[in-house]
Amino acid sequence: MKRLLAAIALTAATATAALAQTFPSRPISMMLPFGPGGATDAISRAVAEHMTGTLGQPVVIDYRAGAGGEIAAAAAAKATPDGYTIIFATVSQLVVLPVTKPKLSYSVSKDFVPVGVVAKSPNLLLVSPRLPVNSLKELVAYAKQNPGKLNFASSGNGTITHLIGEMFRVQSGIDVVHVPYRTGVQAFTELTEGQIHFAFDTIVWSLPHVQGGTLKGFGITSAQRLEVAPEIPTVAEQGLSGFEGVTWYAVMAPAATPEPVMAKLRGALSAALNDPSTKEKVKKFGAVAAYGGPEEYQSLLATETAKWERVVKEGNIKVQ
Numbered sequence: 001m002k003r004l005l006a007a008i009a010l011t012a013a014t015a016t017a018a019l020a021q022t023f024p025s026r027p028i029s030m031m032l033p034f035g036p037g038g039a040t041d042a043i044s045r046a047v048a049e050h051m052t053g054t055l056g057q058p059v060v061i062d063y064r065a066g067a068g069g070e071i072a073a074a075a076a077a078k079a080t081p082d083g084y085t086i087i088f089a090t091v092s093q094l095v096v097l098p099v100t101k102p103k104l105s106y107s108v109s110k111d112f113v114p115v116g117v118v119a120k121s122p123n124l125l126l127v128s129p130r131l132p133v134n135s136l137k138e139l140v141a142y143a144k145q146n147p148g149k150l151n152f153a154s155s156g157n158g159t160i161t162h163l164i165g166e167m168f169r170v171q172s173g174i175d176v177v178h179v180p181y182r183t184g185v186q187a188f189t190e191l192t193e194g195q196i197h198f199a200f201d202t203i204v205w206s207l208p209h210v211q212g213g214t215l216k217g218f219g220i221t222s223a224q225r226l227e228v229a230p231e232i233p234t235v236a237e238q239g240l241s242g243f244e245g246v247t248w249y250a251v252m253a254p255a256a257t258p259e260p261v262m263a264k265l266r267g268a269l270s271a272a273l274n275d276p277s278t279k280e281k282v283k284k285f286g287a288v289a290a291y292g293g294p295e296e297y298q299s300l301l302a303t304e305t306a307k308w309e310r311v312v313k314e315g316n317i318k319v320q
Contacts, residue, residue: 023083023261024057031062031076031087033069034155039202039285043119043249044088046281050272055264068158068319069093070105077111081254083261086115091248092159095304099312100158100319115251115265117292117300118273119282122222122246123164123200124207125235126215130194136218136238139198143174151177153187153199158319163308164200164221164245170315171240191215202247203286221245250297266293
C-alpha cells in the first residue's frame with residue numbers, strides 16, 4: 001500500500017512538473033464579470049495584452065456579465081484548475097457579494113487563489129443635469145425634501161457601486177431607491193435625461209462627461225482629491241467624514257491550480273503592472289497600477305471585508 005501511495009504521489013508530481021514546463025501551450029481565458037466598456041474592461045485588456053507577450057500565448061477576455069459578477073465568478077470557480085481559465089475580478093465579486101448575498105454560488109476563500117492585486121480606482125458621484133442641485137449638500141437637502149422620490153444607479157446588485165450608493169444613503173440619512181444595471185455605462189442615457197438621478201461610477205468614463213458639462217460631478221470617493229480633477233472635492237470633506245469607497249481589481253485562479261503554474265501567472269501579471277507603458281494605460285483609465293502578491297491580497301481582502309460588512313449591517317442591506 002505504501003509503495004502504491006508513493007507511486008501515485010510520484011506520478012502526480014511528475015504530471016504537475018510536466019504541466020508547468022509546457023504551460024501555457026494554448027490561449028488563456030480571462031473571464032470578465034462585466035460586459036464591454038467601462039474601466040474594468042479597459043484595464044483588463046491592458047493587463048491581458050502585456051501578459052500575452054510575456055507568456056507567449058494569447059490571454060483572451062471572456063465577457064460574462066450579469067448578477068453583479070456572480071455568473072463569471074461561479075463559472076471561474078468551477079473551471080479546470082490548470083491555469084487556462086482565470087478571472088479578472090473586482091472588489092464586487094471578492095467582497096461585496098460575499099457580504100451581501102446569503103446564498104452565493106461560489107466561495108472566495110475555498111474556490112480561488114490570488115494571482116495578484118492589479119490596481120485601485122476611486123469613484124465619482126455623478127448627478128443628472130436635470131436635477132435642480134449644484135452641490136453634494138444641495139443633493140442631500142433635495143433628497144430629504146423628496147423622500148423616496150430619487151433613485152441611484154449601479155452596475156448591478158452586489159457591486160461596489162451599489163454598496164457605495166448604500167453607504168451614501170446611510171451616512172447622509174436620505175431615502176432613495178436603488179436601480180441596478182448590467183454595467184454602469186448602460187445607465188448613462190437615463191442619467192443624462194433625468195430618469196436616473198445620481199450614481200457612483202468609475203472615474204474613467206465619467207470624468208470627461210463632467211468636464212464636458214454632460215453630467216454634474218459632486219464628489220470623489222477616495223480619501224484625497226485626484227490629480228486629474230483637483231477641483232472636485234472628496235465626499236468626505238463635504239460633511240460625510242470617513243466616506244471612502246474604492247474599486248479594486250485582482251486576477252484570480254481556481255483553487256488547486258498547481259503552484260508552478262501560479263508562479264508563471266504571477267510573474268506575467270507582475271511584469272505587466274511594473275511595465276511603464278501598462279502603468280500609463282491604467283492611469284488613463286482612472287486607476288493606479290500596483291502589483292500585490294498573495295500576502296497583500298489577503299491583507300486587502302480582510303480590511304475591505306470588515307469595512308463593507310459594517311456598512312451592510314448598518315444599512316440592513318441584502319441582495320437577493
